[in-house]
Amino acid sequence: MKTMKWLIKREMWENKGMLLWTPVAIAVAVAVLALASIFLGKSGNFEMNGHNIGTVTIEGAMRARIAETMAQAYVGAGMPVLMVLSLLVFFYCLNALHDERRDRSLLFWKSLPVSDFTTVMSKLLMAVVVAPLIAMGIAVVMGLVVMLAACVMLAMHGTNMFGAVLSQPDFYLTPLRLVGLLPVYVLWALPTVGWLLMVSSMARSKVFLWAVGTPVIGSLLLLWAEKVLNFGLDAGWIAAHITNRILLGVVPGSWLIFSKDTIALAHDEHKIALPDAIFNASWSTLGGASVWIGAAAGVAMIAIAVYMRRHREEA
Amino acid sequence: MSAIITAANLAKRYGKQTALDGASFNVEAGRIVGLIGPNGSGKTTTLKAILGLTPFEGELSVLGMDPRTQREALMNEVCFIADVAILPRWLKVRDAIDFVEGVHPRFDRAKAEKYIANTKLTPDMKVKAMSKGMVVQLHLALVMAIDAKLLVLDEPTLGLDILYRKQFYQNLLEDYFDENKTILITTHQIEEVEHILTDLMFIENGKISLAASMDEVGERFTEVMVEPQFMAAASALQPLSQRTVFGKAVMLFDGVHRQQLSNFGELRTPSVADLFVATMKGSYA
Numbered sequence: 001m002k003t004m005k006w007l008i009k010r011e012m013w014e015n016k017g018m019l020l021w022t023p024v025a026i027a028v029a030v031a032v033l034a035l036a037s038i039f040l041g042k043s044g045n046f047e048m049n050g051h052n053i054g055t056v057t058i059e060g061a062m063r064a065r066i067a068e069t070m071a072q073a074y075v076g077a078g079m080p081v082l083m084v085l086s087l088l089v090f091f092y093c094l095n096a097l098h099d100e101r102r103d104r105s106l107l108f109w110k111s112l113p114v115s116d117f118t119t120v121m122s123k124l125l126m127a128v129v130v131a132p133l134i135a136m137g138i139a140v141v142m143g144l145v146v147m148l149a150a151c152v153m154l155a156m157h158g159t160n161m162f163g164a165v166l167s168q169p170d171f172y173l174t175p176l177r178l179v180g181l182l183p184v185y186v187l188w189a190l191p192t193v194g195w196l197l198m199v200s201s202m203a204r205s206k207v208f209l210w211a212v213g214t215p216v217i218g219s220l221l222l223l224w225a226e227k228v229l230n231f232g233l234d235a236g237w238i239a240a241h242i243t244n245r246i247l248l249g250v251v252p253g254s255w256l257i258f259s260k261d262t263i264a265l266a267h268d269e270h271k272i273a274l275p276d277a278i279f280n281a282s283w284s285t286l287g288g289a290s291v292w293i294g295a296a297a298g299v300a301m302i303a304i305a306v307y308m309r310r311h312r313e314e315a
Numbered sequence: 316m317s318a319i320i321t322a323a324n325l326a327k328r329y330g331k332q333t334a335l336d337g338a339s340f341n342v343e344a345g346r347i348v349g350l351i352g353p354n355g356s357g358k359t360t361t362l363k364a365i366l367g368l369t370p371f372e373g374e375l376s377v378l379g380m381d382p383r384t385q386r387e388a389l390m391n392e393v394c395f396i397a398d399v400a401i402l403p404r405w406l407k408v409r410d411a412i413d414f415v416e417g418v419h420p421r422f423d424r425a426k427a428e429k430y431i432a433n434t435k436l437t438p439d440m441k442v443k444a445m446s447k448g449m450v451v452q453l454h455l456a457l458v459m460a461i462d463a464k465l466l467v468l469d470e471p472t473l474g475l476d477i478l479y480r481k482q483f484y485q486n487l488l489e490d491y492f493d494e495n496k497t498i499l500i501t502t503h504q505i506e507e508v509e510h511i512l513t514d515l516m517f518i519e520n521g522k523i524s525l526a527a528s529m530d531e532v533g534e535r536f537t538e539v540m541v542e543p544q545f546m547a548a549a550s551a552l553q554p555l556s557q558r559t560v561f562g563k564a565v566m567l568f569d570g571v572h573r574q575q576l577s578n579f580g581e582l583r584t585p586s587v588a589d590l591f592v593a594t595m596k597g598s599y600a
Contacts, residue, residue, distance in 0.1 A: 009413075
C-alpha cells in the first residue's frame with residue numbers, strides 16, 4: 001500500500017505537466033472565453049425599443065426552471081476538459097512503459113524492491129482513476145466558476161439566482177453523479193488502456209504507429225480477406241468494433257455510442273432530467289456482454305504488459 | 316563464511332554470439348570482488364544474470380534465491396548500479412530520496428543526505444540540469460544509503476572526476492563495507508580498485524579464467540626484473556609475459572617459487588592491470 005502511494009506520486013512527478021497542467025490550462029482558456037462572452041457580450045445590456053432597461057426580473061416557474069437547468073448543467077461547461085482527458089490518458093498509457101525503456105531509467109526502477117506487477121498497476125490506476133478524478137475536479141471547478149459568473153451577471157441585472165441554484169439538490173448531486181460514472185469509465189476504458197500499455201511495453205520505437213497502425217492495417221486486411229475469400233463474417237462490423245474499442249475506449253461517454261443500439265436515453269420519453277438519464281443509461285450498459293468481453297481482453301493485455309516488463313531484456 | 320553467490324555452468328547466447336560459456340564461480344560473504352574482463356567477455360551478462368535481468372542456462376543461487384524466479388524478494392537484499400542505468404530526467408534530488416525511502420525498507424535517509432551534502436547537488440535540482448558526474452553522484456548516494464547484503468556495481472564511477480572517484484572508493488570502504496556485506500564490482504579502471512579488492516575474478520570468452528583472493532594472487536604471481544645474464548634461464552621457466560622497462564626485461568611468472576626467481580633479479584608483486592594484460596593477451600587474437 002505504501003509502495004503504491006509512492007508509485008502514484010512518482011507518476012505524478014513525471015506527468016504533472018500533462019495530467020494536471022494541460023487540463024487546467026484548457027479549463028482556464030475555456031472559462032476565460034465563457035466569462036468574456038457573459039460580461040462583454042451583447043447580453044451585457046438589455047435594450048428594448050432603443051431604451052436601455054438594464055434590469056430583468058425573472059420570477060415564478062421560469063425562475064425555478066432556470067435554476068434547475070443551471071444546477072444540472074453547470075458541469076457541462078467542463079466538457080472540454082473531459083474530452084481532453086481522453087487524449088491525455090491515451091498518450092499517458094502509450095508512454096507509460098516505453099519512456100522508462102527509452103531513457104534507460106528502467107534499470108534504476110528495477111534496482112528497487114518493487115515488483116513489475118505493482119509498477120504496471122500504478123500506471124493503470126493513474127490512467128483510469130487518478131487522471132479522470134483530476135479532470136473531473138477541474139471540470140467541476142470550472143463549471144462552478146462559469147455558473148457563478150452567470151449568477152453574478154443576472155444579479156447585476158436585478159435577479160438574484162444564488163439561493164435558488166444553491167437550494168437545488170442537483171447542484172450537489174451532479175458532481176457526485178460524475179464521480180459515480182468512474183467505475184463505468186474504468187470498465188469501458190480497459191480494452192484501450194490494456195492495448196496501449198501492451199504496445200508500450202513491447203514496441204522498441206514508434207509506439208503511436210504500432211498502437212494505431214496495427215488495428216487499422218489489421219482491419220484493412222480483414223476487409224480485404226472478406227472480399228476475396230468471402231467467409232461469411234461481417235468483417236466490417238468486426239473491424240470497426242475492435243478498432244473502436246481498443247483506440248477510443250478512453251473517451252468519456254464512449255459507452256453511450258458503443259452501445260447505442262441497446263440503450264436509449266430515457267430523457268425524451270420519460271421526461272427524466274438529462275444528467276439522471278445519462279447516469280442511468282451509463283450504468284445500464286454494464287448489463288450487456290460487450291463491456292465485460294472488452295474488460296477481460298484489457299486485463300489479458302495488461303497481464304502481457306506485466307510479463308513483458310518482467311522478462312523483456314533490453315539491449 | 317558462507318557463499319553469497321554460487322554459479323555453476325552459466326550459459327547464455329545472443330543468437331550466434333556466446334556471452335557466457337559455462338562460467339562457474341563462488342562469492343563468499345564479506346568480500347569485495349572485482350570481476351575483470353575485456354569488452355564482450357560476458358561481464359555484464361554475468362551481472363545481469365545475478366540480478367535477474369536476463370534469462371540464462373545453468374545453476375545460480377544468490378543469497379539462497381534463484382534470480383529468475385525470486386527477483387522481487389532478492390531486490391530487498393541486493394542493490395545495483397548498472398552501467399547503463401540512468402536516472403530519469405524529470406527526477407528531483409528531493410523526490411528521489413523520498414521515493415527510495417518510501418519503497419525500500421533498508422534505506423537510511425540520513426546517510427543519503429550526508430553523501431549529498433558532500434556534493435553540489437541541491438534538493439530542488441532536477442536530473443536534466445545535472446552534469447553527467449552529478450547524476451552518478453546522486454545515484455551513488457542513493458545506493459550507498461541502502462543497507463544491502465550484496466551490492467553490484469557495473470562501472471560505477473564512469474564519468475566522475477578523479478577527486479570524486481577516490482572519495483567514492485574511500486566511502487565505500489570506510490562507511491559502507493563491513494563483514495556482512497559483499498560487493499561485486501566491474502570496472503576498466505583497475506588501478507583504482509585493486510587496493511580495495513579482496514578477491515579477483517578474470518572472465519574471458521564467457522568463462523572464469525582466474526578466481527583467487529588477492530593474497531593468493533600475490534603468492535602465485537611474481538614479477539621479476541631479470542638481470543641480462545639470467546635471461547635464458549628465466550625464459551626457460553615460461554613466463555606469462557615479458558616486457559621491457561628501462562632496458563631491463565620484466566617477466567611475469569605464474570606459480571614459480573619466489574626463492575628460485577629471486578636469483579634472477581629484483582622481485583615485485585604484479586599489479587592487477589599487468590596481470591590482466593598478461594593473461595588476456597590472446598583475448599583479441
